[in-house]
Amino acid sequence: MNNVILLLAGTLMHATPLLFAALGGVISESSGVMNIALEGVMTFGAFTGAAVAYASNSSWLGFFIAGLAGALLISLHAVASVTFRADQTISGTAINFLGPGLSLLLAKKLFNGSALSPTAPKLPILFPKNLTERWRGTPFENLNISVGVVIAFALVLLIWFLFYHTKWGLRILATGQHPAAVDTLGVNVYVMRYICVICSGMLAGFGGAFMSLSVTSSFSPSTVCGQGFIALAAVIFGKWTPHGVMLSCLLFGFAKECTTILGGEGTFIPPVLLEMFPYVLTILVLVLFVGKSSVPKANGVPYLRGAR
Amino acid sequence: MGTPDQENMAIQMVGIYKYFGPYCALENVNLDVKKGTMHAILGENGAGKSTLMNILYGMSKPDAGQIFINGKLLDIKHPKTAIENKIGMVHQHFMLVPTFTVAQNIMLGKELTNPFGILDFKKANRVIEELSEKYNLLIDTKKKIENMSVGMQQRVEILKALYREAEILILDEPTAVLTPQEVKDLMLTLKTLAQHGKTVVIITHKLNEIKQVCDFCTIIRRGKNINSVNVNDYSEQQLVSMMVGYDMDLKINKTKAIPKDVVFEIDNLTVLDDRGIKKVNNLSLKIRSGEIFGIAGVDDNGQRELVEAITSLKKVSSGTIKIKGLEIQNTTPQNVIASGIATIPEDRHKEGLVMNFSVTENLLLKKYKENPLSKHGRLNKQKINDFADSLIKKFDIRPPECKKRLVRKLSGGNQQKLIIAREVSEDPDLLVAVQPTRGLDVGAMEYVHRELLKQRDLGKAVLLISLDLNEIIDVADKIAVIYNGNIVKTFESAATNENEIGILMAGGGK
Numbered sequence: 001m002n003n004v005i006l007l008l009a010g011t012l013m014h015a016t017p018l019l020f021a022a023l024g025g026v027i028s029e030s031s032g033v034m035n036i037a038l039e040g041v042m043t044f045g046a047f048t049g050a051a052v053a054y055a056s057n058s059s060w061l062g063f064f065i066a067g068l069a070g071a072l073l074i075s076l077h078a079v080a081s082v083t084f085r086a087d088q089t090i091s092g093t094a095i096n097f098l099g100p101g102l103s104l105l106l107a108k109k110l111f112n113g114s115a116l117s118p119t120a121p122k123l124p125i126l127f128p129k130n131l132t133e134r135w136r137g138t139p140f141e142n143l144n145i146s147v148g149v150v151i152a153f154a155l156v157l158l159i160w161f162l163f164y165h166t167k168w169g170l171r172i173l174a175t176g177q178h179p180a181a182v183d184t185l186g187v188n189v190y191v192m193r194y195i196c197v198i199c200s201g202m203l204a205g206f207g208g209a210f211m212s213l214s215v216t217s218s219f220s221p222s223t224v225c226g227q228g229f230i231a232l233a234a235v236i237f238g239k240w241t242p243h244g245v246m247l248s249c250l251l252f253g254f255a256k257e258c259t260t261i262l263g264g265e266g267t268f269i270p271p272v273l274l275e276m277f278p279y280v281l282t283i284l285v286l287v288l289f290v291g292k293s294s295v296p297k298a299n300g301v302p303y304l305r306g307a308r
Numbered sequence: 309m310g311t312p313d314q315e316n317m318a319i320q321m322v323g324i325y326k327y328f329g330p331y332c333a334l335e336n337v338n339l340d341v342k343k344g345t346m347h348a349i350l351g352e353n354g355a356g357k358s359t360l361m362n363i364l365y366g367m368s369k370p371d372a373g374q375i376f377i378n379g380k381l382l383d384i385k386h387p388k389t390a391i392e393n394k395i396g397m398v399h400q401h402f403m404l405v406p407t408f409t410v411a412q413n414i415m416l417g418k419e420l421t422n423p424f425g426i427l428d429f430k431k432a433n434r435v436i437e438e439l440s441e442k443y444n445l446l447i448d449t450k451k452k453i454e455n456m457s458v459g460m461q462q463r464v465e466i467l468k469a470l471y472r473e474a475e476i477l478i479l480d481e482p483t484a485v486l487t488p489q490e491v492k493d494l495m496l497t498l499k500t501l502a503q504h505g506k507t508v509v510i511i512t513h514k515l516n517e518i519k520q521v522c523d524f525c526t527i528i529r530r531g532k533n534i535n536s537v538n539v540n541d542y543s544e545q546q547l548v549s550m551m552v553g554y555d556m557d558l559k560i561n562k563t564k565a566i567p568k569d570v571v572f573e574i575d576n577l578t579v580l581d582d583r584g585i586k587k588v589n590n591l592s593l594k595i596r597s598g599e600i601f602g603i604a605g606v607d608d609n610g611q612r613e614l615v616e617a618i619t620s621l622k623k624v625s626s627g628t629i630k631i632k633g634l635e636i637q638n639t640t641p642q643n644v645i646a647s648g649i650a651t652i653p654e655d656r657h658k659e660g661l662v663m664n665f666s667v668t669e670n671l672l673l674k675k676y677k678e679n680p681l682s683k684h685g686r687l688n689k690q691k692i693n694d695f696a697d698s699l700i701k702k703f704d705i706r707p708p709e710c711k712k713r714l715v716r717k718l719s720g721g722n723q724q725k726l727i728i729a730r731e732v733s734e735d736p737d738l739l740v741a742v743q744p745t746r747g748l749d750v751g752a753m754e755y756v757h758r759e760l761l762k763q764r765d766l767g768k769a770v771l772l773i774s775l776d777l778n779e780i781i782d783v784a785d786k787i788a789v790i791y792n793g794n795i796v797k798t799f800e801s802a803a804t805n806e807n808e809i810g811i812l813m814a815g816g817g818k
Binding site for chain 2: 165166167168170171173174177178180181182183184185186187188297305
């Protein structure tokens with residue numbers, strides 16, 4: 001029993017940063033802007049979160065400023081891909097270089113030449129201390145996870161509702177499928193896309209901050225380490241839907257947790273191979289399960305009014 | 309503002325100019341449309357009809373000129389302004405989200421919601437159903453667009469405009485993709501709309517439609533106003549002459565075909581598409597030399613897959629394709645060409661030409677390996693130039709000095725002439741022409757049809773596949789109707805008519 005709850009808690013913990021970023025990816029790509037910049041934005045969010053939380057001694061402030069920082073960074077991608085109709089792979093790649101580079105530069109500048117941030121306060125955990133005291137020794141002890149996990153899963157519900165039950169969702173999905181149709185009905189495609197891309201940057205920023213403020217409690221250049229790309233795979237595997245993405249993030253989170261559990265003392269599997277597991281799984285999932293049918297039709301295609 | 313005359317006018321466009329770079333698409337164009345009338349805008353492809361209507365709908369900005377709607381001067385910068393002023397437009401390429409339902413598509417941008425922005429589908433369905441009853445446009449509001457026929461999709465587009473309370477409805481080439489039966493339904497719908505006092509503007513180059521339903525007609529040629537007339541005062545012949553700018557025969561002078569031996573034969577052909585769905589289903593046909601075999605059908609009934617199978621771009625799952633007795637299914641395109649099949653493909657930009665190559669290079673695409681144009685892998689510039697010159701002259705590709713010009717800078721008609729020149733100069737036994745006049749103006753269309761007849765008279769077999777039923781009836785000697793990947797029936801073209809074929813095209817033969 002204890003082991004099961006431990007596994008569950010760990011899975012949720014590892015799924016959460018992916019989930020934040022992947023939800024961002026869903027929003028952006030549903031509106032028709034490809035977003036491979038999640039990795040870069042997450043890294044920048046992780047740095048900003050740790051730095052602000054350390055300086056202000058407030059993990060919440062760090063978390064929210066990280067979202068803002070993510071939004072700010074991704075807005076470069078928005079300008080390039082929406083207004084200037086640049087190649088979205090190139091501009092996303094640029095941000096994937098810019099985010100980590102900027103983080104490292106600022107870290108070294110702020111923390112006396114160290115690429116590592118000092119320890120920052122963590123995001124609060126779900127249940128207050130006196131409650132956990134009473135649970136000590138029971139399996140439920142391990143269930144006391146970060147509030148960030150709850151926020152991420154609440155966002156799934158929120159975005160699902162937004163997408164399928166509100167007029168904004170209808171417009172976002174239509175923009176990703178047929179922007180010209182949206183335009184001819186008097187809705188501004190560019191505004192829709194800007195909002196969606198910026199939201200996706202904010203969510204990816206949260207995802208990064210969750211890494212540096214909950215999973216760990218500081219920033220290092222390897223904090224994010226490819227999770228933005230795993231999140232991207234989760235977007236595809238989840239067929240661009242919030243609920244699908246949730247399930248695929250749980251799968252990847254589970255894989256990651258497996259490496260932690262199996263990597264304990266006395267295992268016979270070399271740790272290097274174990275650490276590969278989530279990434280190998282990502283590749284396998286992408287190769288085996290991805291059909292093309294559910295891609296938003298206009299994903300990655302810049303919109304120009306009157307162009308055929 | 310507002311003289312009594314202006315009060316009567318739904319639309320007045322005055323002195324409209326529109327430039328695309330140095331090219332003048334519209335030059336001082338005026339348009340007056342009376343309230344409650346049906347008004348046609350007639351012109352060839354590229355004459356500027358769609359540009360003019362896009363300006364009216366706010367999709368495109370005029371460089372000069374004024375627009376009055378119901379006598380009120382408006383600056384229509386965005387479709388939103390047009391919608392607010394009760395203008396609706398049905399675009400030639402439908403503006404529908406295929407994965408959405410009818411109700412979702414109609415609501416989009418003007419959603420019915422509760423105060424929290426949550427969609428109210430019940431109310432939407434009710435409103436749409438009321439509209440569809442009022443205008444006799446029956447529809448299933450819960451059906452997805454991707455599962456509907458083109459005619460039904462167009463109905464959704466019209467309902468979309470009515471849902472926004474449009475008083476002026478613009479339709480851009482509304483009949484281009486419809487079967488004859490669907491065209492009839494549409495014409496009825498338009499009449500119903502007019503009875504409800506709506507103003508209808510139709511962009512078209514089909515004269516019989518104008519004669520059938522329209523009150524007035526404005527003719528545009530090369531971006532200029534030619535005339536605005538009362539339709540009843542002019543014959544089709546007079547209208548077409550105004551449209552093209554010279555006297556033209558509407559009918560092609562076709563001599564009788566003298567078919568000889570069967571050169572091309574398809575037996576029980578079945579072709580699957582990428583998703584494994586049977587697109588060509590046990591299809592058989594025979595074409596003789598010296599005849600034009602036309603295949604009529606609604607889009608996506610297996611025509612594309614049939615052509616791809618013939619040209620070996622797609623694998624055949626069963627059946628045979630034979631030219632002069634030689635089986636050529638599942639070989640390579642190169643072998644198909646070598647065995648005597650030439651193709652005028654459906655999409656000249658994507659399949660027929662390399663747009664960024666010169667005219668000469670495009671003419672060379674099939675011949676570059678042949679002596680004397682190349683020897684031991686080296687191109688002979690002099691011989692190639694002579695070859696290009698002779699074809700440009702023989703097929704009248706314009707401008708005459710276009711040899712080095714990039715193909716993308718040629719007009720659509722001349723691009724098509726280039727393809728015909730290249731394909732015909734191969735001296736094929738079978739010429740496959742797929743939608744050979746798509747997007748061409750009347751003059752170029754006439755050229756292509758004459759060329760097909762010429763090839764026929766030279767003793768070639770010609771396979772003509774077209775969505776334009778009139779084209780098939782005018783040009784082909786034998787007409788086969790394709791439906792769901794199978795040939796439903798084959799006629800001698802003299803022994804049938806548009807109605808009979810139309811019913812079969814829509815699946816009425818089963």
